[in-house]
Amino acid sequence: MPGTNGSREQPIFVIEDLHVSVEGKEILRGVDLVLNRGEVHALMGPNGSGKSTLANAIMGHPRYRVTKGHIVFQGEEIADLLPDERARRGLFLAFQYPIGVPGVVMGNFLRAALKARRGEDVPVREFRKLLDETLDVLKMDHAFVRRYVNEGFSGGEKKRAEVLQMALLRPELAVLDETDSGLDIDALRTVAEGINALRGPELGVLLITHYQRILNYIKPDVVHVLYAGRIVKTGGPELAHELERQGYDWIIKEFAPAAVGAEEEKRDG
Amino acid sequence: MAKTQELTADRSYKFGWHDADFKPIHVPKKGLNAGVVAGISEMKNEPQWMRDFRLKAYRHWEERPMPAGFWGGNIQNYSLDFNDIFYYVKPVLEQGRSWDEVPAEIKRTFDRLGIPEAERKFLSGVEAQYDSEVVYHNIREDLQKLGVIFVDTDTAVREYPDLVRQYFGTIIPSNDNKFASLNSAVWSGGSFIYVPPGVKVPMPLQAYFRINTENMGQFERTLIIADEGSDVHYVEGCTAPTYSSDSLHSAVVEIIVKRGARVRYTTIQNWSDNVFNLVTKRMAVYGDAVGSWVDGNLGSKLTMKYPSTFLMEPGAHGEILSLAMAGPGQHQDAGGKCIHAAPDTTSVINSKSISMGGGRTSYRGQLKVYPGAHGVKSTVRCDALILDQDSRSDTYPLMEIDEKDVTIGHEASVSRLGEEQLFYLMSRGVTEAEAAKMIVNGFVEPIVKELPMEYAVELNRLIELQMEGAVG
Numbered sequence: 001m002p003g004t005n006g007s008r009e010q011p012i013f014v015i016e017d018l019h020v021s022v023e024g025k026e027i028l029r030g031v032d033l034v035l036n037r038g039e040v041h042a043l044m045g046p047n048g049s050g051k052s053t054l055a056n057a058i059m060g061h062p063r064y065r066v067t068k069g070h071i072v073f074q075g076e077e078i079a080d081l082l083p084d085e086r087a088r089r090g091l092f093l094a095f096q097y098p099i100g101v102p103g104v105v106m107g108n109f110l111r112a113a114l115k116a117r118r119g120e121d122v123p124v125r126e127f128r129k130l131l132d133e134t135l136d137v138l139k140m141d142h143a144f145v146r147r148y149v150n151e152g153f154s155g156g157e158k159k160r161a162e163v164l165q166m167a168l169l170r171p172e173l174a175v176l177d178e179t180d181s182g183l184d185i186d187a188l189r190t191v192a193e194g195i196n197a198l199r200g201p202e203l204g205v206l207l208i209t210h211y212q213r214i215l216n217y218i219k220p221d222v223v224h225v226l227y228a229g230r231i232v233k234t235g236g237p238e239l240a241h242e243l244e245r246q247g248y249d250w251i252i253k254e255f256a257p258a259a260v261g262a263e264e265e266k267r268d269g
Numbered sequence: 270m271a272k273t274q275e276l277t278a279d280r281s282y283k284f285g286w287h288d289a290d291f292k293p294i295h296v297p298k299k300g301l302n303a304g305v306v307a308g309i310s311e312m313k314n315e316p317q318w319m320r321d322f323r324l325k326a327y328r329h330w331e332e333r334p335m336p337a338g339f340w341g342g343n344i345q346n347y348s349l350d351f352n353d354i355f356y357y358v359k360p361v362l363e364q365g366r367s368w369d370e371v372p373a374e375i376k377r378t379f380d381r382l383g384i385p386e387a388e389r390k391f392l393s394g395v396e397a398q399y400d401s402e403v404v405y406h407n408i409r410e411d412l413q414k415l416g417v418i419f420v421d422t423d424t425a426v427r428e429y430p431d432l433v434r435q436y437f438g439t440i441i442p443s444n445d446n447k448f449a450s451l452n453s454a455v456w457s458g459g460s461f462i463y464v465p466p467g468v469k470v471p472m473p474l475q476a477y478f479r480i481n482t483e484n485m486g487q488f489e490r491t492l493i494i495a496d497e498g499s500d501v502h503y504v505e506g507c508t509a510p511t512y513s514s515d516s517l518h519s520a521v522v523e524i525i526v527k528r529g530a531r532v533r534y535t536t537i538q539n540w541s542d543n544v545f546n547l548v549t550k551r552m553a554v555y556g557d558a559v560g561s562w563v564d565g566n567l568g569s570k571l572t573m574k575y576p577s578t579f580l581m582e583p584g585a586h587g588e589i590l591s592l593a594m595a596g597p598g599q600h601q602d603a604g605g606k607c608i609h610a611a612p613d614t615t616s617v618i619n620s621k622s623i624s625m626g627g628g629r630t631s632y633r634g635q636l637k638v639y640p641g642a643h644g645v646k647s648t649v650r651c652d653a654l655i656l657d658q659d660s661r662s663d664t665y666p667l668m669e670i671d672e673k674d675v676t677i678g679h680e681a682s683v684s685r686l687g688e689e690q691l692f693y694l695m696s697r698g699v700t701e702a703e704a705a706k707m708i709v710n711g712f713v714e715p716i717v718k719e720l721p722m723e724y725a726v727e728l729n730r731l732i733e734l735q736m737e738g739a740v741g
Contacts, residue, residue: 059696062688087698095696099689103711109694112707116698148711165697 010075012037012204013173018069020050020057027053029229030069035173035222038201042215042240043208045226046248051208052096054226055177058206059093060086073173088116090172094162094179100151106161107131107145110168117169134167138194156187163194173204180214192217212244227255281596281734282568284382285511285541288481290374293400294359299484300352303327306454309357313423313457318434326443326453333447339667340446341573342602342631349545354486354517356455358400364421365405375399382508384477391723393472394419398489399479401457412470418463419474422490425461432463436494440523440551440579448547448573452488452521459489459520462501464530469500473535473721478518480509480544486517493523495530495558504535504724508568511541515570518544524552526560528582533561537724539731540568542599550576557584563719566593566601567731575633577606580614591620592716592728595628595660596735604634604651604665609675613644618651621713625656625736635667636677643674653683654712656705656736706733 013035020028027050035041045051057064058071060083071079078086101109110131114122122130135142138160150158159179166174176195180188195218199205207218215223215237223240225233227248232255233239243251295312298305306327310320335345365371368385379385379397388395394408396419403421412419418429425433443453460476480487495501509516518540526532532552540546546569554560562576578587589605601624607616622630632651653662664681686705694704710717710729717725 059692061692082701083692083695084698084700084704087696093696095693099687099693101690101694101708101711103714104694104707109697109707112699112703113697116700116703169697 011035012074013206014070014072015058016070016072018054018057018071019067020053021065021067022053022063026067027229028057031226031229031231033224033231035204035206037204039221040199040205040207040218041222041224042220043206043224043226044210044212044240044243046252047210049226050229051210051226052177055093055096055175055208058175059083059091084116087169088119092166092169092171092174094159094166094174094176096177096179096181098150098153098158098162100153101149102151104149105145106147106149109149110145110165113165114168130168134164137167137197138164139190140164155182156184159183159187159191160194163191167194167198172202173206174198175206175208177208178210179207180209180211188214189217212240215240225251227251230255281737282511282541283734284508284539287483287510287512288374288378291360291481293482294362297355297358297482299355301354301356301455305356309455309457312357312359315426316430319426322438322443323454323456326450329444329450330447330454333444333450336447336573339665340575340633342571342600344545344547344571344573347545347571349515349517351517353514354484355482356486356488357457358482358485360399360402360481361404364403364424366407368405371397371405375404378479378481379405379477382477382479387475387723391472391721392475393470394474396421396460396474396476397479398458398476398487400482400485400487403458408474415468416465417468417470418461420461422459422461422492423457425492429461429463432494433461433492436492436523436525438523440525440553441521441549446549448519449521449549452490452519452549455486456488456490456521458487459491460493460503461491462493462503464495464499464501466496467498468496470502473502473504475504475506478505478507480516480518480540483510483512484514484516485509486519489520491520491522493532493534494525495527495532497527498529499527500531502533502535502721504537506537506539508539509541509544512543514543516544518546518548518569520548520550522548522550524560526552526554526558528556529558531559533563534576535563535565535720535724537565537728537731538568538572542568542570542596544569546572546574548572548574550574551579552577552587553579553581554585554587556582559586559588561588562590562605563716564589564591564603564605565716565728566591566603567735568599569601570598571600571602573602575604575606575635577608578616579608580611580616582611583613585611585614587614587616589616589618589620590716590719591618591632592713593620593622593630594732594735595622595624595630597626597628600629600631602631602633604632606635607637607647608635609638609642609645609647612642614642615645616647618647618649619716620651621716622651622653622662623656623709623712623732624653624660624662627659629661629663631663631665632681633665635669637669638672638675638677640671642672645672645675645677647675648678650678650680652681652712654686654709655683656686656709702737706736709736
């Protein structure tokens with residue numbers, strides 16, 4: 001099993017001087033981040049700061065090219081690994097916009113994913129039990145698993161489905177990319193409860209969000225502010241409140257890179 | 270002792286072996302002329318009318334040029350040599366009624382293809398054709414007692430001459446097209462089915478067509494008559510050894526669906542990729558009857574096949590579900606035709622194609638509504654999935670609507686295997702190959718779910734095998 005070789009003191013996740021380009025344009029310009037087991041880090045930032053680029057690069061999206069720096073997960077450099085290799089090692093990304101896969105039945109997909117994660121087949125009865133319990137925690141209709149992956153899901157259903165997958169796959173590190181966006185307050189609470197239920201001394205969480213709102217439900221240990229491709233500020237939960245009160249303007253004023261065109265920053269959601 | 274010979278290194282086609290011990294009953298000669306046609310009729314001891322039918326068809330074959338118009342996949346660009354084909358290879362003296370009566374080496378072939386096992390488990394009747402003749406035929410006794418006829422077409426000519434003569438060649442005339450003429454001249458084997466009024470055949474009747482001889486031409490001829498209010502599902506499967514030279518399969522299938530009856534014809538075509546598959550299939554559907562084609566094309570070098578549904582009387586409904594998959598060196602030119610010849614008739618064409626490894630798929634379809642056929646409703650939907658840069662897909666829809674009061678829907682899509690979908694599935698731990706399989710199987714799911722479970726499983730497996738050959 002992953003994670004048994006490293007010592008408990010070693011950070012589960014380290015990003016070092018990470019530069020990432022998309023179609024030849026540099027979006028991340030030297031990101032540094034250290035996350036310990038059991039910690040929840042919130043990564044905040046204005047639109048276009050590179051938040052989703054970081055999420056995609058961590059998971060290994062082929063269009064997000066790491067040009068410099070390191071992504072170290074449980075002591076291992078993973079920047080050259082394929083997405084599925086990262087996933088099997090215990091990395092998880094909850095997508096901001098989960099894509100539909102017509103004809104692929106959710107239940108079958110979940111079972112295939114769980115098999116890949118565990119490295120062995122999961123007995124049907126065990127799988128059903130696990131699935132039913134998780135669906136109940138997330139207040140999801142059990143018929144949900146007979147639908148096609150993300151096809152015709154409402155915004156709330158998509159986000160719940162992401163958390164459902166996270167709960168089944170039991171990652172060591174979960175990156176949640178704007179899991180709060182597009183949710184009404186009830187849906188947000190349910191999704192946050194689902195995530196909180198998974199918190200524990202083993203799980204690291206990198207919670208990417210534009211708004212402070214979700215942090216009322218999921219208390220972060222550390223808050224980072226990403227701006228123009230760099231982490232420009234790191235602090236405790238009070239930093240999130242400060243951003244809530246003052247907005248991002250002061251960050252932009254203080255850290256705006258003079259020579260960089262605003263256009264390319266807008267590319268990234 | 271080597272009973273069957275593995276000829277192919279292509280791991281994706283696992284039916285490519287041939288039976289090296291097989292010796293046909295007579296020594297066949299290659300090539301075609303009027304003498305060969307008459308000789309086939311003679312060997313079969315046919316009545317004069319059938320002999321005349323064949324010879325007339327042969328003249329059509331001689332006179333007609335190769336198809337180069339709208340229909341067809343540019344066969345003139347291939348080097349298929351019609352003089353290098355065996356037109357008749359007789360495998361056995363007598364047809365078996367039990368598998369014990371089938372020669373051991375031939376039975377071994379069908380064992381390997383899983384036919385006797387499938388028959389025991391979930392079929393109402395089975396026919397097995399090996400090269401030119403049907404070597405095994407059986408139908409459940411209870412269905413026979415109800416008057417259901419399921420025999421090979423040669424036997425039908427002898428035993429049910431009136432029925433055969435009444436319908437044979439009426440849906441597809443011998444001069445319909447170049448390859449229908451060829452089949453009409455040299456046909457051998459195939460199925461004859463008659464279902465009496467009101468009789469519902471509970472489980473599918475299956476035919477399996479196997480080519481064994483190199484440079485073989487297989488020309489089975491199938492005629493299905495579903496009398497009023499009856500119901501039958503016919504399934505055909507086909508495979509062949511992989512040879513470096515060409516083989517030819519050119520069938521004709523005629524179906525009559527009388528008032529209130531239902532017929533479904535399912536094909537899982539999995540020829541080796543040295544086989545030209547040039548087939549004419551057509552059904553006439555009468556009042557309030559339902560006729561459907563489920564047409565799966567995975568194998569062959571070139572397939573030209575457009576199963577057709579003629580809707581003859583009000584209330585008739587036709588369905589064509591077409592699935593095509595083309596790998597390296599393959600061209601699947603497939604689709605379907607719905608001809609609305611009467612008011613208040615409905616039809617659905619749903620085509621899905623996948624091309625990969627340099628393969629090519631074409632959807633070629635026709636929707637025709639005759640003047641006065643008011644109230645017609647039809648939906649045509651064709652989706653193509655292209656897995657890589659080397660592969661190709663085209664859509665050629667022909668719409669001839671000569672009536673105003675109709676409701677016609679047409680949708681077409683071409684998509685490439687999506688990077689975002691692959692990334693999403695891979696981010697959950699499944700490999701790229703597995704993710705691609707999932708996406709492809711998901712893509713074909715709307716058609717696969719129409720199949721009986723056993724065939725659905727088989728089809729998904731064949732698709733995965735073919736993907737391993739082309740992508741993996």
